Amino acid sequence: MEQQQNAKVILGGNTFELPVMVGTEGERGIDISKLRSLTNYVTFDHGFGNTSNCESAITFLDGEAGVLRYRGYPIEELAEKSSFIETAYLLVYGSLPTSEQLRAFSESFNQHSMLHEDMKNFFKGFASNAHPMSILASMVCSLAAYYPGIDAMNPTQADFDRIVVQLMSKVRTIAAFAYKKSQGQPFVYPRYDLEYIPNFLNMMFSSPINEYKIYDEVVQALKVLFILHADHEQNCSTSTVRLVGSAQANLYASITAGICALWGPLHGGANEAVIDMLELIHKDNDDVDKYVEMAKDKSNRFRLMGFGHRVYKSYDPRAKIIKRCAHDLLAKLGIDDPLLEIAVKLENKALTDPYFIERNLYPNVDFYSGIIYRAIGIPKDMFTVMFAIGRLPGWIAHWKEMMDNPAGKIGRPRQIYVGPTQRAYVSINKR
Ligand code: ACO
Numbered sequence: 001m002e003q004q005q006n007a008k009v010i011l012g013g014n015t016f017e018l019p020v021m022v023g024t025e026g027e028r029g030i031d032i033s034k035l036r037s038l039t040n041y042v043t044f045d046h047g048f049g050n051t052s053n054c055e056s057a058i059t060f061l062d063g064e065a066g067v068l069r070y071r072g073y074p075i076e077e078l079a080e081k082s083s084f085i086e087t088a089y090l091l092v093y094g095s096l097p098t099s100e101q102l103r104a105f106s107e108s109f110n111q112h113s114m115l116h117e118d119m120k121n122f123f124k125g126f127a128s129n130a131h132p133m134s135i136l137a138s139m140v141c142s143l144a145a146y147y148p149g150i151d152a153m154n155p156t157q158a159d160f161d162r163i164v165v166q167l168m169s170k171v172r173t174i175a176a177f178a179y180k181k182s183q184g185q186p187f188v189y190p191r192y193d194l195e196y197i198p199n200f201l202n203m204m205f206s207s208p209i210n211e212y213k214i215y216d217e218v219v220q221a222l223k224v225l226f227i228l229h230a231d232h233e234q235n236c237s238t239s240t241v242r243l244v245g246s247a248q249a250n251l252y253a254s255i256t257a258g259i260c261a262l263w264g265p266l267h268g269g270a271n272e273a274v275i276d277m278l279e280l281i282h283k284d285n286d287d288v289d290k291y292v293e294m295a296k297d298k299s300n301r302f303r304l305m306g307f308g309h310r311v312y313k314s315y316d317p318r319a320k321i322i323k324r325c326a327h328d329l330l331a332k333l334g335i336d337d338p339l340l341e342i343a344v345k346l347e348n349k350a351l352t353d354p355y356f357i358e359r360n361l362y363p364n365v366d367f368y369s370g371i372i373y374r375a376i377g378i379p380k381d382m383f384t385v386m387f388a389i390g391r392l393p394g395w396i397a398h399w400k401e402m403m404d405n406p407a408g409k410i411g412r413p414r415q416i417y418v419g420p421t422q423r424a425y426v427s428i429n430k431r
Pocket of ligand 1: 047088092235265268270295296301304305306307308309310311359361364365
């Protein structure tokens with residue numbers, strides 16, 4: 001990496017020099033790793049809004065310009081021309097596969113799509129109203145007990161290749177089984193003759209008395225959503241995967257932590273929260289203006305879900321594609337969803353309101369995705385599970401990139417302590 005002229009920090013009359021790093025797209029960062037040993041100061045950055053934790057060659061994002069690229073390829077091109085499996089290969093292995101590599105990669109998904117039969121017993125133990133994200137996290141962590149893990153620090157290439165496919169393929173089966181559990185229906189096993197997304201749809205929606213008809217429009221829409229969710233550099237869940245993995249935790253454990261982080265409504269759980277919000281507005285006579293006003297009111301905790309982003313200060317390029325995709329799919333399936341109309345009204349109202357304009361708040365990836373899932377028949381509490389299926393290749397790619405870095409360190413932030421200073425213990429009868 002090219003090095004620029006040093007940054008200077010002046011503290012107590014002394015000047016200290018810190019190196020400046022420059023990324024391949026020209027972003028600059030001040031390397032403060034020696035700051036404390038030089039000055040005894042640490043930096044403070046609530047929510048890591050201005051802190052890089054790593055160098056990464058996976059995803060480039062320019063939030064001001066609305067640019068997103070995986071391994072250099074624009075997200076728009078991948079969403080249109082690639083498949084989810086090809087994009088996953090690109091993220092995990094760094095380059096687009098040859099046709100032979102892609103064939104072998106896709107084929108291996110079939111070999112690893114089943115769950116160990118004993119694991120089916122786990123599903124029996126969950127309450128029938130268990131949230132599928134809770135089931136997903138528990139089951140992914142349990143995979144470590146059934147399938148040999150890999151040596152986090154020293155995986156052989158063959159072990160790593162196997163675990164990538166195992167995770168991606170079995171997570172899809174776990175997700176479909178979690179849904180079947182919630183419906184009280186028998187599990188539908190994966191099929192060898194179906195590709196990744198049709199196989200998932202079949203496991204979700206077929207039953208012993210009804211074979212689900214797989215529509216190409218639905219497969220295409222899910223493909224676009226999975227590709228758009230596949231990575232987003234150092235977001236909350238990916239940073240969690242890296243932080244847990246930095247302790248040399250195995251890949252299953254690290255991914256489980258990522259799934260739990262994703263569940264939160266400020267992150268991947270927002271897709272479910274958006275539909276809750278749109279349903280609420282619909283029940284309230286579609287009164288969009290009232291909810292926009294509520295979102296602006298600082299004495300009210302209500303926020304427009306699916307709006308705003310830590311790094312995008314312009315329209316999220318993923319939301320643009322998803323919005324178009326939602327309109328197309330509903331038109332093709334002949335569905336008239338009042339929630340889509342409310343979402344469009346809400347967006348138009350917010351984007352012309354000074355509060356949202358001044359703060360650069362735009363729809364994010366979660367704003368329109370739920371409308372697509374609803375049209376497909378996927379229930380609300382499964383939305384974040386769908387996000388997790390899509391995000392898996394990104395989490396794996398980041399874990400691997402971190403493990404491959406010989407200079408890797410355990411993640412361990414500092415703090416500014418603001419608690420009591422030393423005081424003497426007072427025994428209970430004197431308090
Ligand atoms: N509705 C109303 N006001 C908002 C919203 C919103 N959705 N988002 C941000 N703001 C306001 C904040 O109140 C703040 O106002 P202030 O400057 O007057 O205090 C300002 O915009 C900046 O917001 P922050 O919360 O400081 O931004 P931050 O980067 O910390 O948070 C976040 C980003 C969590 C995404 C936030 O915009 C939010 O809560 N959005 C709704 C939840 C959501 O959609 N999450 C999904 C994000 S995409 C993803 O993770 C996959």
